Amino acid sequence: MTIYDSLEAVKAELANCMKCGNCQEVCPIYIEEKKEAAVARGKIKLVEAVLKGDLEYTKGFEDKLALCLTCKACNEKCPCGVKVDKIILGTRAAIVKNRGLHPMKKMIFGTLKRPGLFNFGIKTGGKFQGLVFKKHKSLHGAYPRFPFGLDLRRIIPPLATTPLRDQVPEVVKVDNPVKRVAFFTGCTMNFIYVDAGKAVIDVLKKNNVEVVIPKDQHCCSMPIIAHGDAATAKEMAKSHVDIFSKLDVDAIITACGSCGLTFQRHYLELLEDDPEYYAKAQKVAEKIIDISDFIVKVIGLDKSKLGPLNMKVTYHDPCHLNRGMGVKSTPREVLKSIPGLELIEMKNADRCCGSAGSFSLTHYDLSMAIHKHKIEAIRATKADAVVTGCGACIMQITDGMNRFDLNLPIYHTVEILAKSYAAKEGEKEAKAVS
Amino acid sequence: MLAQNILDELKKIVGEENVLTSKEDMISYSFDATAAMPSVLPDVVVVPENKEQIVEIVKLAGQHKIPIITRGSGTNLSGGTIPIKNGIVLSMLKLDKIIEIDAENLTARVQPGLIIQKLNDAVAPYGLMYPPDPGTVTTATMGGSVSECSGGLRGLKYGVTKDYIMGLEVVMADGSVIRTGGKTVKNVSGYDLTKLFTGAEGTLGIITEITVKLIPAPQYRRSMLAIFDDIDKAGKTIADIISNKVIPATLEIMDNVTIRTVENYAKIGLPVEAEAILILEVDGNIEQIVINEYETVQKICKDNGAVEIKLAQSDKERDAVFAARRAALPALAQVRPTTVLEDATVPRSKIPQMLKALKEIAKKYNLQIGTFGHAGDGNLHPTILTDESDKEEMERVEKAVDEIFKIAIELGGTLSGEHGIGMAKAKYMEWEFGKEGVEVMKKIKDALDPDHILNPGKMFGGN
Numbered sequence: 001m002t003i004y005d006s007l008e009a010v011k012a013e014l015a016n017c018m019k020c021g022n023c024q025e026v027c028p029i030y031i032e033e034k035k036e037a038a039v040a041r042g043k044i045k046l047v048e049a050v051l052k053g054d055l056e057y058t059k060g061f062e063d064k065l066a067l068c069l070t071c072k073a074c075n076e077k078c079p080c081g082v083k084v085d086k087i088i089l090g091t092r093a094a095i096v097k098n099r100g101l102h103p104m105k106k107m108i109f110g111t112l113k114r115p116g117l118f119n120f121g122i123k124t125g126g127k128f129q130g131l132v133f134k135k136h137k138s139l140h141g142a143y144p145r146f147p148f149g150l151d152l153r154r155i156i157p158p159l160a161t162t163p164l165r166d167q168v169p170e171v172v173k174v175d176n177p178v179k180r181v182a183f184f185t186g187c188t189m190n191f192i193y194v195d196a197g198k199a200v201i202d203v204l205k206k207n208n209v210e211v212v213i214p215k216d217q218h219c220c221s222m223p224i225i226a227h228g229d230a231a232t233a234k235e236m237a238k239s240h241v242d243i244f245s246k247l248d249v250d251a252i253i254t255a256c257g258s259c260g261l262t263f264q265r266h267y268l269e270l271l272e273d274d275p276e277y278y279a280k281a282q283k284v285a286e287k288i289i290d291i292s293d294f295i296v297k298v299i300g301l302d303k304s305k306l307g308p309l310n311m312k313v314t315y316h317d318p319c320h321l322n323r324g325m326g327v328k329s330t331p332r333e334v335l336k337s338i339p340g341l342e343l344i345e346m347k348n349a350d351r352c353c354g355s356a357g358s359f360s361l362t363h364y365d366l367s368m369a370i371h372k373h374k375i376e377a378i379r380a381t382k383a384d385a386v387v388t389g390c391g392a393c394i395m396q397i398t399d400g401m402n403r404f405d406l407n408l409p410i411y412h413t414v415e416i417l418a419k420s421y422a423a424k425e426g427e428k429e430a431k432a433v434s
Numbered sequence: 435m436l437a438q439n440i441l442d443e444l445k446k447i448v449g450e451e452n453v454l455t456s457k458e459d460m461i462s463y464s465f466d467a468t469a470a471m472p473s474v475l476p477d478v479v480v481v482p483e484n485k486e487q488i489v490e491i492v493k494l495a496g497q498h499k500i501p502i503i504t505r506g507s508g509t510n511l512s513g514g515t516i517p518i519k520n521g522i523v524l525s526m527l528k529l530d531k532i533i534e535i536d537a538e539n540l541t542a543r544v545q546p547g548l549i550i551q552k553l554n555d556a557v558a559p560y561g562l563m564y565p566p567d568p569g570t571v572t573t574a575t576m577g578g579s580v581s582e583c584s585g586g587l588r589g590l591k592y593g594v595t596k597d598y599i600m601g602l603e604v605v606m607a608d609g610s611v612i613r614t615g616g617k618t619v620k621n622v623s624g625y626d627l628t629k630l631f632t633g634a635e636g637t638l639g640i641i642t643e644i645t646v647k648l649i650p651a652p653q654y655r656r657s658m659l660a661i662f663d664d665i666d667k668a669g670k671t672i673a674d675i676i677s678n679k680v681i682p683a684t685l686e687i688m689d690n691v692t693i694r695t696v697e698n699y700a701k702i703g704l705p706v707e708a709e710a711i712l713i714l715e716v717d718g719n720i721e722q723i724v725i726n727e728y729e730t731v732q733k734i735c736k737d738n739g740a741v742e743i744k745l746a747q748s749d750k751e752r753d754a755v756f757a758a759r760r761a762a763l764p765a766l767a768q769v770r771p772t773t774v775l776e777d778a779t780v781p782r783s784k785i786p787q788m789l790k791a792l793k794e795i796a797k798k799y800n801l802q803i804g805t806f807g808h809a810g811d812g813n814l815h816p817t818i819l820t821d822e823s824d825k826e827e828m829e830r831v832e833k834a835v836d837e838i839f840k841i842a843i844e845l846g847g848t849l850s851g852e853h854g855i856g857m858a859k860a861k862y863m864e865w866e867f868g869k870e871g872v873e874v875m876k877k878i879k880d881a882l883d884p885d886h887i888l889n890p891g892k893m894f895g896g897n
Contacts, residue, residue, distance in 0.1 A: 018767045020467050021509040025549075025572045034481070034527040035459070036508065042462035049461050060458040079764030 002272040003090030004230035007051055010090040014051075016082045017044045023074035023084070028352045028370045029067050037064045040074040040084040047091050057098035065091050069359055069370075070226060071352035072323040086269075092228030101229055109232050112219045139398050139407065155402045157192045157395055164190045164197040170215050172201055177210035178299070182249045182287075184240075186259040187219050188391025196391070196411075199418035200255050200291055206421050207299045211253075214243050220262040223357050230270065237267040241281045252287045253294055255414055257321025257390045258357065263288045264325060290321060291414050292330040292389065301337055307423025308340035309416065314383040315343060316374065316397065317350040318390035331389055331413040338420045346377040355396030371400040379406055386410045435520075436477040440498060444480055444522075447490045452528075454479040463523045466508040466515045467570075469772050470822045471857060473516045476503065476523040483528045485605065485642040492640065493609040495522060501890045504636040506547060506578030509570040511775055512856025514582055514635050518891040526577050529642065532556050540648045541600060541617045546577025546641050553646070563651040565592035568852070569763075577641050583633030585852030587759075590810030591683045591717075592649075594852060596632045601645035604631055604638075607883040617645060630878070635854050636889040638882045655683070655717035656728040657746040659755045660735040661708045665689075668710035669786030671738040672809050675714075676782065678734060680727045684715040685810030686759050689789060691796075692766065692804040692817075696758055699765035704758060708741065710789075712809065713759050715752075762806040763817065769802065770819040774831060778842035779813040779851030791841045792816050798837075799830040813851030839865065860895035 003009045023040035024030050030039035037046065046064055049055035070085045078084070101109070140157055164185055181204065189197035204211050221236040240263070244252055254260035264285045271277040295301055315335060321327045328350070335343045354360065354370030374397065378386055386397055386408055394410050401407060445453045454460075460475040477500075482488045495502050501521030508515050517523060530547035537560045544553055551572045553564050567586035568574055574584065580602070585594040601615030615621055615628035631639055662668040668687060675682065688696070688711045697704040704711065712735070716727040735743050746752040767773040780788045789805060792814075796803040807814035816838055820831050839849055839862045849859045849866050863872050876894060879886070 015771045016768065018467070018469065018764075018773055019465060021507055021570070021573050024507055024509075034525070035454070036462035037459055045462055045465060046458055055457065055461060058458065060456045064458050064462075079760070080767050081764075 004093040007094045010087045013083055013087050016080045022077050026073040026077045032369045038067050062095050069352050069356035071319040076323055093230040096228035105227055109224050109229050113232050139402055155399050159191050160194045164194045172211040174205055174208050174210050178208045179250045180210040181251045181253050182212045182247050183253045186256040193391050196415050199415040202418045203414050220259040222258045222262045225266050234270050237270045238277055241284055244284045245280045251289050253291050255291045257318040257324050260288050260290050261320045261324035290325055290327045292334055293327050296330040296333050303337055305424055306338050306420045307427050309338050309420050310340045311385055312342045312383045313385045313387045314346045314381040316388040318393045319352050321389045322350050334417050344381040344383050346381045353393050353396045355392045357392050375400045375404040375406055387413055389413050443494055448482050448487050452481040466510055468511050468513040469774055471513040471516050476517045477520045479523045481525045481528055488605050489609050492605055495887055499885050501887050503889050504640050506575030507573050509574045510582050512854040512858045514854050514856035539617050541645055543645050544576050548576045550574055557648055562648040564646055566595045576644050580632050580644055581636050582854040587684050589808055590685055591681045598647045599632045600647050602628050602631050602641055603643035605640040605642055607888055635892050637893050652717040653719050654721045654724040655715055657715040657752045657755050659744040660712045660740040661705055661742040662710045663741050665709050665789050666786050667739045668712055671735055674734045675731055678730055680730050682714050683717045686713040687809035688806040692762050692806045695804055696761045696765045700761045766804045766817045770821055772820045772822040774818040776816050777851045777853040778838050780842055780845045780847035782812045784845040785809050795834050795837050799834040801834055855893050
């Protein structure tokens with residue numbers, strides 16, 4: 001029995017909570033809302049009430065359980081090691097089972113499940129987005145022209161006219177490869193931050209790594225898990241397990257904490273009671289590695305390849321990359337190794353940016369209230385660029401800069417690395433010319 | 435359920451968004467950090483933003499005789515903020531400002547909803563600190579810790595909350611507002627109302643402003659961990675340290691059950707055969723004195739037959755030393771579903787006797803009791819590991835708790851060193867104060883809150 005099939009499965013997790021309230025210190029939502037139901041122990045109390053029969057699966061219960069970023073700050077703080085996100089995700093699945101899925105979500109998730117349709121929709125969107133979005137003058141984004149369910153104050157990044165996976169071959173070959181890896185692009189790199197996706201491939205190529213980019217990959221399903229549609233998520237998990245276990249690769253590279261974590265942990269949770277798929281999923285999960293970890297820990301960062309970049313940057317830790325996948329030091333190692341680049345740590349770099357994917361759509365004001373702390377922390381560093389390791393964070397920080405009046409470029413860690421490689425190449429070429 | 439017109443009045447006072455009534459919200463305000471307590475759902479949660487609103491709320495509640503349960507972060511361990519009669523939960527979290535830091539007079543004025551650590555962060559640049567250091571320092575509010583008079587790890591040298599509260603502003607049950615104490619170190623005018631409201635657990639008034647005493651923060655500190663194979667040796671060590679005129683900032687003890695549980699949980703290399711571990715820290719503003727004290731403490735540990743002494747030379751090693759102590763409660767809490775944590779306190783010299791008595795009680799009632807706590811100030815935390823859903827075992831737990839308090843008082847101690855009475859210990863009050871003593875307190879309560887609208891059922895039990 002998985003946590004997504006029955007609330008009974010989270011009972012052991014619930015029992016570990018002693019209601020000490022230490023979670024209050026770190027919960028970004030509680031810090032804004034200051035209400036008990038907004039913090040982990042309050043939500044745990046509500047789940048217990050449902051299990052005891054003191055509370056029904058009410059709309060109110062659904063709304064309270066929606067108030068979680070799954071940023072895992074409480075997990076880390078909890079003296080008893082309660083895995084709060086597990087309780088939240090399991091309960092959301094139970095809510096969907098008892099209350100059904102909102103028709104809008106049903107439609108969206110149905111599309112995500114059918115990659116063909118989703119790709120078509122997003123590609124069409126890429127061509128016609130100028131009709132509905134007005135470009136922001138300097139930030140990489142645009143304001144919606146019409147209020148079609150999006151907040152008019154927010155800026156949405158433009159969709160790529162041609163998605164990443166349509167721009168690159170399915171296998172990127174190199175001479176004498178040292179490793180062969182698969183690249184799970186994730187939606188943000190495929191449809192929005194194509195340059196970052198290209199930088200992943202570029203960096204791997206520069207390190208003599210052959211890259212397979214399966215065409216039939218699709219959304220990792222994190223947004224679907226987060227909204228409790230366990231049935232759809234299971235189908236998607238199986239599909240990815242099939243796609244990636246067929247490949248003869250040494251590793252599967254992700255460049256987004258949420259995608260990586262979904263493969264690493266959530267697929268296993270989803271497929272726990274399916275021994276055949278579970279075993280396959282485990283093999284896939286073992287191969288998942290974030291691009292920074294792969295370069296630093298597996299390949300080894302070759303400093304002779306790094307050219308100078310004269311910039312002051314600050315690094316934001318994406319929650320799922322840091323607390324989820326445990327990737328915290330390698331992105332910093334990459335940045336600190338680059339000559340001329342100065343890394344200025346911001347205050348609370350590992351505090352959630354408030355995006356939590358679709359949370360920023362469903363709870364825009366709260367999401368931005370949480371985000372304001374991030375922007376102020378960035379501003380205080382006086383850095384001239386922001387670096388992070390997750391597309392959703394990049395989207396959120398872009399929007400936040402527009403709202404809170406800051407205008408800095410935002411890069412994925414791997415883009416900075418690719419720039420540094422290019423700077424070295426430039427140096428060599430300049431030498432060759434002279 | 436409150437009548438709609440009362441809810442409407444409340445909304446008029448604090449605004450619609452600050453009045454919560456959904457069942458989900460009521461459930462989430464029906465508990466605090468105390469295990470195995472009775473509770474009911476409140477009727478409404480009201481979140482005022484200023485004193486004037488509180489006055490209006492109190493007047494309205496008084497008029498309709500509606501209970502008010504004042505609540506900060508709800509992290510107390512005496513059931514002090516759990517509603518046992520319906521009514522209004524008054525959440526103070528929006529009154530969270532530091533009004534003033536007066537470095538010249540070494541004082542600060544704060545609102546009750548301020549988190550304790552935020553005060554410490556704000557005064558640190560002045561080289562000052564607010565010493566009370568409860569385990570919940572990063573979550574608990576100033577108002578809550580004043581109302582419960584919380585203690586912490588630094589009690590031995592620096593005292594507890596009441597030693598740092600110089601003045602208060604309080605909304606009384608009739609809606610009048612009083613100010614007590616002030617900024618002066620010396621103040622003997624009238625009855626000491628500041629002390630009366632400190633530790634009153636929200637039963638006498640609602641604190642809306644607090645004036646605290648600050649002290650220069652110590653610049654130097656040294657920590658160590660000493661392991662003993664015999665409780666008496668650990669007890670003698672504690673006594674010898676004090677009689678050698680060293681007052682450590684921290685002097686913590688963990689018993690064998692706790693050591694085993696912590697080691698099993700955190701795997702930090704504690705000897706599971708040890709009968710007691712002492713964790714010590716000396717601090718001060720003159721380095722040489724701190725070093726001298728540190729060496730004295732080491733010598734005393736050795737002379738008393740400590741099996742092993744681990745010295746912390748760096749902040750990192752200090753963290754490792756304290757990690758063992760910090761892991762005590764969470765580790766114990768993992769063992770069984772319910773953790774009943776007490777804070778019976780005895781004179782420091784009686785610690786070995788108390789530890790032995792606890793061991794016997796555990797044996798007599800066939801219960802798992804892990805004990806750790808602030809040995810330096812006699813404040814122990816016998817922690818019963820049990821299961822709320824096991825009725826028969828809970829009866830044994832109740833009997834064991836009775837005996838723990840009985841022995842604590844027999845040894846010249848008190849029911850509560852730092853958690854407060856709340857509901858959890860209300861029934862034992864006469865043991866400590868006698869009928870007459872409790873009667874005096876009840877007279878004070880009746881005089882200040884004749885309709886018993888303020889936090890009913892706490893301190894004296896009943897309604």
